[in-house]
């Protein structure tokens with residue numbers, strides 16, 4: 001079972017990281033996870049996911065990287 005990649009989130013099932021590099025970068029920045037060794041932005045593997053909690057349910061239309069508390073909203077595009 002793969003857990004959500006967002007720090008402190010214990011949900012599972014969700015969206016895999018996009019194949020598009022630029023979009024993946026936006027997700028990586030948005031979830032603010034850092035590699036514990038390098039202290040650089042954590043790099044997702046091909047099986048890593050982000051659960052539904054971090055997506056804006058209403059629309060996916062704009063790139064949306066708002067962070068409010070633990071909430072991170074991502075765009076699929």
Ligand SMILES: [Zn+2]
Pocket residue numbers: 004005006009010011050051052053054
């Ligand atoms: Zn999550």
